[in-house]
Amino acid sequence: MTPKLSEYLAFAHRLADASAEAIRPHFQTHLTATDKKDRGNQYSPVTAADQAAEAVMRRLINETYPDHGIFGEEQGVENLDAEYVWVLDPIDGTRSFLVGFPIFGTLIALNHQGTVEFGIMNQAISGERFVGGPEGAFLGERRIKTRSCADLADAILCYSGPWLYHKENERRVFDQVAKRVTLTMHVGDCYNYCMLALGMIDLVIETELNPWDIQALIPIIEQADGIVTTWNGGRVEDGGQVIACGDRRLYDQVMPILAQAADA
Amino acid sequence: MTPKLSEYLAFAHRLADASAEAIRPHFQTHLTATDKKDRGNQYSPVTAADQAAEAVMRRLINETYPDHGIFGEEQGVENLDAEYVWVLDPIDGTRSFLVGFPIFGTLIALNHQGTVEFGIMNQAISGERFVGGPEGAFLGERRIKTRSCADLADAILCYSGPWLYHKENERRVFDQVAKRVTLTMHVGDCYNYCMLALGMIDLVIETELNPWDIQALIPIIEQADGIVTTWNGGRVEDGGQVIACGDRRLYDQVMPILAQAADA
Numbered sequence: 297m298t299p300k301l302s303e304y305l306a307f308a309h310r311l312a313d314a315s316a317e318a319i320r321p322h323f324q325t326h327l328t329a330t331d332k333k334d335r336g337n338q339y340s341p342v343t344a345a346d347q348a349a350e351a352v353m354r355r356l357i358n359e360t361y362p363d364h365g366i367f368g369e370e371q372g373v374e375n376l377d378a379e380y381v382w383v384l385d386p387i388d389g390t391r392s393f394l395v396g397f398p399i400f401g402t403l404i405a406l407n408h409q410g411t412v413e414f415g416i417m418n419q420a421i422s423g424e425r426f427v428g429g430p431e432g433a434f435l436g437e438r439r440i441k442t443r444s445c446a447d448l449a450d451a452i453l454c455y456s457g458p459w460l461y462h463k464e465n466e467r468r469v470f471d472q473v474a475k476r477v478t479l480t481m482h483v484g485d486c487y488n489y490c491m492l493a494l495g496m497i498d499l500v501i502e503t504e505l506n507p508w509d510i511q512a513l514i515p516i517i518e519q520a521d522g523i524v525t526t527w528n529g530g531r532v533e534d535g536g537q538v539i540a541c542g543d544r545r546l547y548d549q550v551m552p553i554l555a556q557a558a559d560a
Numbered sequence: 561m562t563p564k565l566s567e568y569l570a571f572a573h574r575l576a577d578a579s580a581e582a583i584r585p586h587f588q589t590h591l592t593a594t595d596k597k598d599r600g601n602q603y604s605p606v607t608a609a610d611q612a613a614e615a616v617m618r619r620l621i622n623e624t625y626p627d628h629g630i631f632g633e634e635q636g637v638e639n640l641d642a643e644y645v646w647v648l649d650p651i652d653g654t655r656s657f658l659v660g661f662p663i664f665g666t667l668i669a670l671n672h673q674g675t676v677e678f679g680i681m682n683q684a685i686s687g688e689r690f691v692g693g694p695e696g697a698f699l700g701e702r703r704i705k706t707r708s709c710a711d712l713a714d715a716i717l718c719y720s721g722p723w724l725y726h727k728e729n730e731r732r733v734f735d736q737v738a739k740r741v742t743l744t745m746h747v748g749d750c751y752n753y754c755m756l757a758l759g760m761i762d763l764v765i766e767t768e769l770n771p772w773d774i775q776a777l778i779p780i781i782e783q784a785d786g787i788v789t790t791w792n793g794g795r796v797e798d799g800g801q802v803i804a805c806g807d808r809r810l811y812d813q814v815m816p817i818l819a820q821a822a823d824a
Contacts, residue, residue, distance in 0.1 A: 326707060326759060339743055395716060395745055396760040397663050398686065422662065422686065443590060452659060457746060479603055481659055482721060482746035495590060496660040 297430045301413055304380070305429060308404050308416050311356060315349040315386055315402045316420035322348070323421055324396045338459055341390045346370050349386035349402060349420075357382050367407075369508045381407045385508040388417075389485030391457070398422055401486040405511035412533065415512030417486050426490045428515030433493055442522040442542030443495035448473070448549050451498040454481040454488035465557040466503050466537070472553050473501060489513040489540055493520035498542050499550065503527075505535035513540075523547050527558035561694045565677055568644070569693060572668050572680050575620060579613040579650055579666045580684035586612070587685055588660045602723055605654045610634050613650035613666060613684075621646050631671075633772045645671045649772040652681075653749030655721070662686055665750040669775035676797065679776030681754050690754045692779030697757055706786040706806030707759035712737070712813050715762040718745040718752035729821040730767050730801070736817050737765060753777040753804050757784035762806050763814065767791075769799035777804075787811050791822035
């Protein structure tokens with residue numbers, strides 16, 4: 297890793313610490329959620345914790361690297377033409393946060409001219425911190441790796457919840473996969489991708505992701521020897537239809553099914 | 561609380577400590593799950609962690625109170641005619657445990673001639689410990705209370721997952737409720753009932769629960785001013801169709817819907 301990138305990664309850890317500090321006082325308290333109404337007729341909650349966590353990260357970035365850009369879920373874009381752009385989701389999994397489940401995460405990615413240099417997923421309550429970058433994928437100090445799973449019948453599939461699949465063709469192919477696996481979990485957001493990188497589960501299949509939902513997770517998954525692509529095999533930096541898989545053989549079984557509903 | 565009950569409650573905390581110690585080394589490791597095949601064609605996983613946690617609790621009970629009975633999920637019944645019977649679920653939420661989500665729990669109830677004297681829900685990873693008994697409902701040292709929610713349209717509903725509803729009539733009434741709430745979460749097991757007692761959510765609606773799935777939770781919910789009954793308004797010590805609710809007004813709205821599929 298270059299000295300500059302090391303410096304940026306150390307700074308990203310500061311962002312993770314600061315966001316966790318902003319989030320923790322709100323966890324399992326009586327928060328009000330506001331429906332952002334940015335997902336058609338789907339519920340899209342945001343809370344004071346999301347706002348506080350994004351604000352503190354933006355302030356630190358602006359103070360420390362005023363020439364860097366910011367692409368955040370809650371508070372918009374700044375200077376997107378910059379060489380380096382921080383892509384932030386203060387609370388990915390606001391539903392889980394709202395009900396008191398510690399399986400949401402803060403996502404921090406550093407995007408350099410279209411490529412994610414490194415990503416962090418920080419769980420503010422447990423302190424679990426997943427990092428993916430040029431030196432590998434880690435949970436805390438421990439190097440992590442996906443597990444092998446050659447057959448869909450043995451797989452564990454996770455996704456964020458049924459609300460994700462409101463398009464009939466996407467739901468149909470998702471259900472085709474889901475009915476063949478051992479176990480499907482209907483919750484999890486970014487935590488699912490990290491459990492895949494950790495070798496706990498085999499498959500995540502989602503749609504309509506935003507760039508800030510996925511960019512930090514790309515190096516965590518790939519450096520753990522996982523695969524993450526769009527449903528047509530392309531790059532996922534822009535979000536959309538996403539498949540993550542721990543084993544190439546499983547990926548090859550699932551892709552022909554997803555292809556039926558893949559965007560061009 | 562009588563001196564005897566205080567002694568038993570102190571002992572129950574030892575059981576919670578010991579079970580957590582048995583569970584922790586297995587969490588987020590590459591465990592094999594066995595399908596117990598005790599739920600028809602539904603997946604019903606058990607792991608070495610469930611077995612180890614139940615075994616250590618049974619050993620402590622047998623050593624300390626050899627005249628007490630035990631009713632455990634994984635290792636059967638002993639001396640059910642005893643005056644005091646310990647009702648144990650070493651890992652409620654084995655699916656969550658399996659995929660690495662720290663939202664499962666160890667359930668410990670002391671049943672005295674049909675009535676639950678106290679219950680503990682212990683989260684082995686976070687250390688969260690919910691206790692309900694004659695002195696109230698607590699998370700750690702903090703007294704807890706359900707929140708008010710007068711209208712179904714404002715409610716958050718949780719349940720363990722779609723696999724629970726394989727009977728058509730039960731699924732239909734569940735869906736009728738679910739389509740009217742703000743947010744439904746499809747995971748959670750015992751953690752949901754504790755989040756209800758903590759005032760984070762409003763409603764849990766489930767079916768086919770076993771006595772060990774619910775007994776420890778009854779005093780936690782009721783002492784937090786919540787309501788927990790069967791779908792026909794009866795006692796839930798035996799499990800079956802269960803509704804838990806944080807606000808009587810909400811309960812009165814939901815019960816007529818559930819009544820359409822309530823067991824006699």
